[in-house]
Amino acid sequence: MASIDLRSFTEGTVLSIHNICYREKVKSGSLLCRRTSEREILTNINGIMKPGLNAIMECTSGDKSLLLDVLAARKDPSGLSGDILINGAPRPANFKCNSSFVVQDDILLDTLTVRENLHFSAALRLPTTVTKHEKDERIKKVIDELDLEEVADSKVESRKERIKTSIAMELITDPSILFLDEPTKGLDSSTANAVFLLLKKISEQGRTIIFSFHEPQNSIFKLFDSLTILASGRLMFHGPAQEALEYFASAGYHCEPHNNPLDFFQDILNGYSPAVVVNNEEVCEAHETEQLLTRQSSVIKGLAQFYAESRFYRETETELERLSGVENYRRSAFKEITYGTTFCHQVTWIIWRSFKNWLGHLQPWIVQIIIALILGLVIGFAFLRLKNGCTEIQNRAWSLYVLTVFQCVTSVLTREIFLMERNLFIHECISGYYRVSSYFFGKLFFDLLLRRFFPSFVFTLVLYFMLEITIFDHTPD
Incomplete structure (x- = not known):
């Protein structure tokens, strides 16, 4: 490497x-x-x-x-x-x-503090040969240099703080x-x-x-x-x-x-x-x-x-x-990028930031869980009175159809995981923060499993046990 x-x-x-x-x-x-x-x-x-x-x-x-x-x-x-x-x-x-390149668009995650943004930049842009102590010292130096001490442990809010934080993230590599x-x-x-x-x-x-x-x-x-x-x-x-x-x-x-x-x-x-x-x-x-x-x-x-x-x-x-001079030169800026950190290191830090971002947006996730729970109960009650006989095969097929449609709709919404952070991903990938594969697997592991899979799991679990109640409460014809 x-x-x-x-x-x-x-x-x-x-x-x-x-x-x-x-x-x-x-x-x-x-x-x-x-x-x-x-x-x-x-x-x-x-x-x-x-x-x-x-x-x-x-x-x-x-x-x-x-x-x-x-x-x-x-x-x-x-x-x-x-x-x-x-x-x-x-x-x-x-x-x-x-x-370093500071983009015009406001792409910082508002769920992370100034110091957490700098830690993310230092962890991925500095080689693994740089020790944690050296990284912390560099972060402290940049914070002092840009007069960010008062807001270092606060979430980035004002436009001025966002610009200064964006500059600070780029200055990490000196x-x-x-x-x-x-x-x-x-x-x-x-x-x-x-x-x-x-x-x-x-x-x-x-x-x-x-x-x-x-x-x-x-x-x-x-x-x-x-x-x-x-x-x-x-x-x-x-x-x-x-x-x-x-x-x-x-x-x-x-x-x-x-x-x-x-x-x-x-x-x-x-x-x-x-x-x-x-x-x-x-x-x-x-x-x-x-x-x-x-x-x-x-x-x-x-x-x-x-x-x-x-x-x-x-x-x-x-x-x-x-x-x-007289040297016969050619441009070499567009060759393949080399990275100072390993694939696993990059995936770990992408998961870490996704977790921090998730903690800052817990309320929408809780609402998703509640909606899945209520929807599972409503559909479960619709099939609760069904008998466990051959005459009810068609109705049971409809219950499986509803379950399949819900899972398909949830899967389609998964694309939002990548669309919401599209500009952030483009900037960081070009700047050499991480590989495309690292970002994909990091987001897939955390966001797909926790933010998308768990509401679907709640819905399926509720519906399954309500249908199981039907099986045990009714004897076959």
Whole structure:
């Protein structure tokens, strides 16, 4: 069993992007005449992500996380061309496990405390060579680092605590690269500010933090170290965040003193900037939309060309050449994942978490037992007066039919075991918490036996003994 090298990344990890293009297949036409074509989403993306806060901003499409997913090796590699290097070398096969990724969706189980979530992450993501004492010390360190001492033994409730706990679970492996997908989504301004101050403190320890964002305020923008702006899949700017306003000013777009720079960038690339808007109040709405799209396309094309001729582009190209060297490399991020824990260890901890989750949802399970009990009694009383003779064969067959239908319906509902935690499973499986087989057997052993089998057993037991009463109370004809 190959173990995970937790320090495979050196202090001050640099992630470099070399001419990345990404294409996805698009299906069009009717069901009988289906045609498949390729659409390029990312075009010739180059850049360098150094230790600090590296922001990614997409101004003209809803998929702000595409480049982030590509960098984190979480997209289908069949549509990817170009190279992504770590300190000038190919990404290791376990890159998705050694780096950390905080997803945008709220996938934490609310039945576990902060400390229990961290114990689960440490037990599965740290190799078995790490002792329990060392794991406890690392958990304590992360809790102190993220100011979670007051809520460490409480269930995760507020959105702020959930985000901090998600970050803490990813920091358990002490990664040098941390990806975050819109970490401030759904947060108020003060909470978002607190989260980014925390990320800034983490980045100052030598970590490379790469994130997409959604409309942060100016106070958060001041914390950014580098800024990457995309529009229609093309690079508009990549460089120091605090030099972005000066760069756009040199391109002819000046930001007013009271304006949020990030809103200003959005307005420019969406064609709403006063510098590019032509006042014409008499044109019809359809013509305005067409004019806006034409203006937007013109602005994006012009800024893409302007960036290709800028000093930021030349400096990036020079550093990329230095990082890539002369070695003939290929991407290796998509090879088979190796795990630092055994199959049985993973199954044990999945059962442990399922048990904790079950304890937090006892009430619905008790209701299921009561319903099964009542239903068994009702059906049992319906067959209680039957005689044990040949004339009652058909009625007894109906009792077996009812019992079979109940078991079939219960079996169909078993699929909820996996559907309810689908997003959580996808994230943890990609991140190398456990094998698919470990999760399947762990959930099957606990949830199927206790949460699904036991109500069915109660129903069958009640019905069986009521039919047995019929047998002993009535003599055959």
